[in-house]
Amino acid sequence: MAKSGTPQPVSWTRTYFRDVFNSGELLWNLTQREVRGKYKRTALGQLWSLANPIAAIIVYTFIFSVVFQVPAQIGDPSGLDNYALWLVCGLLPWLFFQSTITQGVRSIVDNSSLVQKVYFPRLVLPLSLTGAxxxxxxxxxxxxxxxLSIFGAFVLPWLPMVALFMLVLAVFAAGLAMILAIANVxxxxxxxxxxxxxxxxxxxTPILYPISLVDNQSERWGGLLGTPVTLADVYRLNPMEPYVSIFRDLLYHNTWPAPSAVIAALLWALGTFALGLFYFTKTEKRLAELI
Structure with a gap:
């Protein structure tokens, strides 16, 4: 048996992933518990999930579209000219991401009694929150x-791509939630x-304002500290920037996202999820005593 803190045998890793695969029913039940329990015994039930996005849309639209008069982006080729719809196309992915990692970071600590009493792959805890x-x-x-359809966007042909990148963002968020959940211990x-x-x-992240404002400012500043690196280059290191861009392209503009954004989104998702899995498998056996 490997000592604590040393690399774990390959055979144990294989066994662990087999346990995760066989825990599909547990993952499903935990996900259902999160979905149903959140709005249990409320009159509106699942409709309450719309309350936070709607409130945010109203506030941000008033402040940035009415007060600061941030220009609405014209959908190309959709022709949409509506700041609120443009905003929500980027806001909903962010709210999902934010909710997943803020709940995921506490997923192990909040279930410490369960972790200490019963063996199961702890990986299902942050994954169930992601699923919910x-x-x-x-x-x-x-x-x-x-x-969007009511206001004239032709979204239907793009829905398979939207669903695909919802999955990609979920993979990225789950990977980060796994890392944070272990770190929080x-x-x-x-x-x-x-x-x-x-x-x-x-x-x-360019949610409330178009990234063109950053590009314009970047051109004015030129290279930072005498280097060829610009403000826009640094800004695009933000892992959420390509995801917001992709969802806006598909939903609001009704066009293919930029290849660079697609590649960046896939790399962030796969890299973060792989790191999260490595971190989890390395620490899994010690979690009960660490908590």
């Missing part, structure tokens, strides 16, 4: 697609620090 988030997000996206302040980080992250 996807269910809520899908409900919100149905409403958005209906609204060692550093309990992380869950609180994350809320602060997300506030900065939100405004550094």
């Amino acid at each position: 988030g996807v269910v809520n997000w899908s409900f919100e996206m149905v409403v958005l697609v209906i609204a 060692f550093f309990r302040d992380l869950a609180y620090l994350l809320t602060v980080i997300l506030q900065f992250w939100f405004y550094l």
